[in-house]
Amino acid sequence: xxxxxxxxxxxxxxxxxxxxxxxxxxxxxxxxxxxxxxxxxxxxxxxxxxxxxxxxxxxxxxxxxxxxxxxxxxxxxxxxxxxxxxxxxxxxxxxxxxxxxxxxxxxxxxxxxxxxxxxxxxxxxxxxxxxxxxxxxxxxxxxxxxxxxxxxxxxxxxxxxxxxxxxxxxxxxxxxxxxxxxxxxxxxxxxxxxxxxxxxxxxxxxxxxxxxxxxxxxxxxxxxxxxxxxxxxxxxxxxxxxxxxxxxxxxxxxxxxxxxxxxxxxxxxxxxxxxxxxxxxxxxxxxxxxxxxxxxxxxxxxxxxxxxxxxxxxxxxxxxxxxxxxxxxxxxxxxxxxxxxxxxxxxxxxxxxxxxxxxxxxxxxxxxxxxxxxxxxxxxxxxxxxxxxxxxxxxxxxxxxxxxxxxxxxxxxxxxxxxxxxxxxxxxxxxxxxxxxxxxxxxxxxxxxxxxxxxxxxxxxxxxxxxxxxxxxxxxxxxxxxxxxxxxxxxxxxxxxxxxxxxxxxxxxxxxxxxxxxxxxxxxxxxxxxxxxxxxxxxxxxxxxx
Numbered sequence: 001x002x003x004x005x006x007x008x009x010x011x012x013x014x015x016x017x018x019x020x021x022x023x024x025x026x027x028x029x030x031x032x033x034x035x036x037x038x039x040x041x042x043x044x045x046x047x048x049x050x051x052x053x054x055x056x057x058x059x060x061x062x063x064x065x066x067x068x069x070x071x072x073x074x075x076x077x078x079x080x081x082x083x084x085x086x087x088x089x090x091x092x093x094x095x096x097x098x099x100x101x102x103x104x105x106x107x108x109x110x111x112x113x114x115x116x117x118x119x120x121x122x123x124x125x126x127x128x129x130x131x132x133x134x135x136x137x138x139x140x141x142x143x144x145x146x147x148x149x150x151x152x153x154x155x156x157x158x159x160x161x162x163x164x165x166x167x168x169x170x171x172x173x174x175x176x177x178x179x180x181x182x183x184x185x186x187x188x189x190x191x192x193x194x195x196x197x198x199x200x201x202x203x204x205x206x207x208x209x210x211x212x213x214x215x216x217x218x219x220x221x222x223x224x225x226x227x228x229x230x231x232x233x234x235x236x237x238x239x240x241x242x243x244x245x246x247x248x249x250x251x252x253x254x255x256x257x258x259x260x261x262x263x264x265x266x267x268x269x270x271x272x273x274x275x276x277x278x279x280x281x282x283x284x285x286x287x288x289x290x291x292x293x294x295x296x297x298x299x300x301x302x303x304x305x306x307x308x309x310x311x312x313x314x315x316x317x318x319x320x321x322x323x324x325x326x327x328x329x330x331x332x333x334x335x336x337x338x339x340x341x342x343x344x345x346x347x348x349x350x351x352x353x354x355x356x357x358x359x360x361x362x363x364x365x366x367x368x369x370x371x372x373x374x375x376x377x378x379x380x381x382x383x384x385x386x387x388x389x390x391x392x393x394x395x396x397x398x399x400x401x402x403x404x405x406x407x408x409x410x411x412x413x414x415x416x417x418x419x420x421x422x423x424x425x426x427x428x429x430x431x432x433x434x435x436x437x438x439x440x441x442x443x444x445x446x447x448x449x450x451x452x453x454x455x456x457x458x459x460x461x462x463x464x465x466x467x468x469x470x471x472x473x474x475x476x477x478x479x480x481x482x483x484x485x486x487x488x489x490x491x492x493x494x495x496x497x498x499x500x501x502x503x504x505x506x507x508x509x510x511x512x513x514x515x516x517x518x519x520x521x522x523x524x525x526x527x528x529x530x531x532x533x534x535x536x537x538x539x540x541x542x543x544x545x546x
Contacts, residue, residue, distance in 0.1 A: 015105060017534035024530050027473045030500045031527035034520025035102045039110075040085045044134065046074045071137045075122045081114055083521035090134040093118060094141035094196050097148030098424050098522035101155070105531055108156035112163050115149050119170035128177030139206070140192045142222050143178060144428075146171050146229040161240055168233045172247075175230060178223060179254075185280075188261035190219035199410040200293045200378060200417035201277065202390050202397040210393035211282065214289075217267045217275035220258060221298035224351040227255040228304040255302070259351045262299055273359035275299055279392065291388050291399050292380035293417070294425055297364055301432045302351040305439050348439045358446060364429075365461070366450035374482060374511035375421040375469045376429060377403075381508065383418075403508035405515075420505040420514060426469055427525045433462035466529050472511050473500055473526065485512025502526070 012029055020028070046068055052059040063069070080091050081099040096114055104111040117123060118130050130145065131137035149167045153160060182190045191214055193206035208214045231251035238244035262268070266286060267275045275296040279287040350357065364370045369380040379401055387400035399418060402408075406416035436444065437459030448456040448464070456464075472483045483503065484490035490497060502523040504515025 015531050015534070017530065019533070020530060023474050024470065026498065027470065027500060028527045028530045031502055031520065031524040032102070032106055034502055034518070035081070035099065035524045035527075036106065038082045038085055038099065038520055039079055040082045040089060042076050042078055042080045042082075042091060044074065044076045047072045067135065068137050071125065071131065073122065073126065074131060074137065078117055080117065081110075081521070084516050084518045086518050087516040088521075092133040092141065093130050094144050094424070095521050097144040098427070098525055100148050101151045102524045102528055104152040104155040105528065108152065111152045112149075112156070112160070115145065115152060115167055116163070116170075118145065119167060119174075124170060124174070125177075127181075128173035128175075129181075130174055140178075140182070140195060142196050142218075143174070143226040145174070146226060146233060147428075150229055150233060158236075161237065164233060165237055165241075168230070168237060171230065171233075175226060178226070182219060182223075184213055187265060188220070188223075188258045189215045189265040189267065190223050191216055192219035192222075194411075195219055195222070195295075197293075197295055197378070197417045198415040199406060199408050200295055200399075201289060201291055202388060202399045203289070203392065204410055205277070208279070209395060212392075213280045215265070215267060215278045215280055216295070217277055218295035218298040220262055220265070220267060221275070221301060221351065224255060224258045224262065224299065224302040227251050227258060228302045228349075228351075231255065232304055252306075255304075255349075255351075259302075262351055263353075268356070273356070274363060275360075287390070287392070289390060292363065292369065292382065293399075294370070294376065294378045297360055297370070297376075297429070298425075299351050300357065300360055300364075301428055303432060303436055303439075304349050306347045306349060346439070348436070350436070354444065357444070361446045362450045365446065365448045369450075371449055372421055372508050372511075373468060374472050374506060375423075375426040375465065377401075377419055377508040378417040378422055378425070378505075379419045379508075381419070401508070403510075404512070415515070416505065419508040421469075421472075421508055421511070422505045423469070423523045423525050426465065427522075427529065430462050430465050430469070430529065433458045433465070437462055466532070470526060470529055472506055472513075482506075482511030483513045485510065 012025065012032075016025055016028060050059070050063055050069060050072060068074070081096060081103060082089055083092055083095045083099070096118065100111040100114045103114070124130055125137075129138065130141075132139035132141050146167075149164065149171075153164050178190070182192050184191060194200070194204070195216070195218055197205075197218065203209065205214055205216070228251070231248055234244045234247040234251060238248055262275070266278055266288075269276055269288060269290065272290065272292075274292060275298075276288045276290050277295070279285075279289065281287070352360065363380070364376060369382055370376045372381075379399065381401050381403075383399060384401035387398045389396060389398040391397075402416055402418040403420060404416075406413045406418065408416075408418070437457055440458065442457050445455045445457055446461065448454060448461050473481055475481050480491050481497075481500075483501065483506070484497075485507065490501075501513055501517045502520040503513030503517055504523070506513055
């Protein structure tokens with residue numbers, strides 16, 4: 001036992017950054033331990049569930065057209081990573097992507113297996129959809145699977161091209177499913193329902209009243225993000241198989257079309273400097289739902305760096321990308337920042353232009369809106385005193401800022417994206433800002449916090465957001481951990497205070513843990529945030545899109 005303990009100490013010492021404190025090491029190790037604890041056997045034979053057991057009374061007839069009835073092919077008999085094997089003992093697709101990133105530091109083979117598993121023929125639908133979660137496989141989660149695969153591939157040394165190719169080929173089918181099913185107007189403005197953000201809006205986005213279509217800022221941003229991640233996968237595969245170069249261009253073209261839709265598709269509010277969902281009626285009417293939520297910041301996430309060869313090949317086609325490339329940066333959707341020249345030329349491409357980017361960041365970094373002491377809130381705190389209200393089909397609905405537990409009955413009242421800090425999207429924003437900062441240096445600076453007069457690079461801002469998130473678990477000057485809030489036993493009892501909990505989400509004002517108390521799943525990303533400081537400082541570390 002003593003030998004095993006020494007080996008564990010050595011393993012985690014190697015993972016930890018050189019400036020890691022004792023408290024941070026404890027956070028990292030307990031988060032990783034929870035991720036390991038989250039492995040569980042998952043068995044679900046949908047056909048057997050629908051048909052019943054031979055020789056036994058048949059199930060009710062309603063089951064045949066009820067929950068998951070369209071997923072007869074699904075036959076799961078696998079070890080899977082669960083969000084929480086106690087309170088949430090079944091997989092969720094987008095949770096699994098973040099969990100795989102954490103597990104990649106411990107067991108990259110298992111992490112890759114998790115990502116491939118949802119793409120296997122006994123899980124992915126023949127049409128290409130990935131199963132969302134047990135209570136409704138047909139729901140859609142944010143398409144982070146490709147990003148997670150690239151992240152796991154990079155953490156594992158960026159050498160397993162067989163894994164990258166296998167997951168890429170299956171995600172081609174999933175990407176096509178998204179385009180065919182969630183762009184009803186064929187205009188590159190996407191729908192998708194609540195997309196993991198449950199009650200973030202004034203309405204249930206999965207059940208739009210009055211038969212109208214909801215064009216979503218987050219769905220459209222997610223698809224630009226998906227496009228650029230698939231582009232990056234194809235570019236890496238093209239280094240070994242030239243046939244993938246055509247797919248690099250395909251995703252460049254598609255990204256250009258989605259970026260153009262973000263610019264011109266009616267989701268942007270010029271007065272507010274923000275992206276909103278828009279209700280589109282059959283009569284041609286358009287009603288923006290002006291909820292300042294984290295969904296409107298998601299278009300900031302898609303960024304990619306193109307090298308000189310890719311720029312020249314794409315521009316030579318004289319199609320959508322060429323138009324995007326030639327447009328003036330202040331007028332177009334691309335934030336075109338060039339570095340180097342000739343063979344070393346590189347271009348940073350993002351879904352929003354520099355002017356819009358800075359306006360969105362001003363909202364994100366405003367402490368009276370999204371920026372809390374412990375990360376980005378899911379809804380602007382300005383709604384605390386000024387709730388947003390809208391009337392649709394004669395029904396009035398409203399959204400206010402709720403920093404803690406949900407006060408709405410939507411989704412059973414057991415989830416709240418109306419104010420608290422959630423780890424997965426905060427992690428993605430840190431990741432995107434760090435990647436942008438790495439490429440643009442001091443080419444883009446932003447006031448941080450908004451109104452402070454302090455101009456900072458995106459690299460420095462990403463580092464501070466990382467610090468705020470880790471601080472959720474760190475003892476403050478008074479010795480109290482924000483995560484434990486007012487629970488005195490957890491704060492002061494020596495038998496409890498060092499045993500950390502990784503909550504589902506966190507109070508948007510004081511950081512207290514909320515929701516499922518053992519949801520180590522995606523909240524274990526704090527371990528990656530700590531380890532990521534070492535990787536960021538390593539000049540030999542592989543960038544996600546290199």
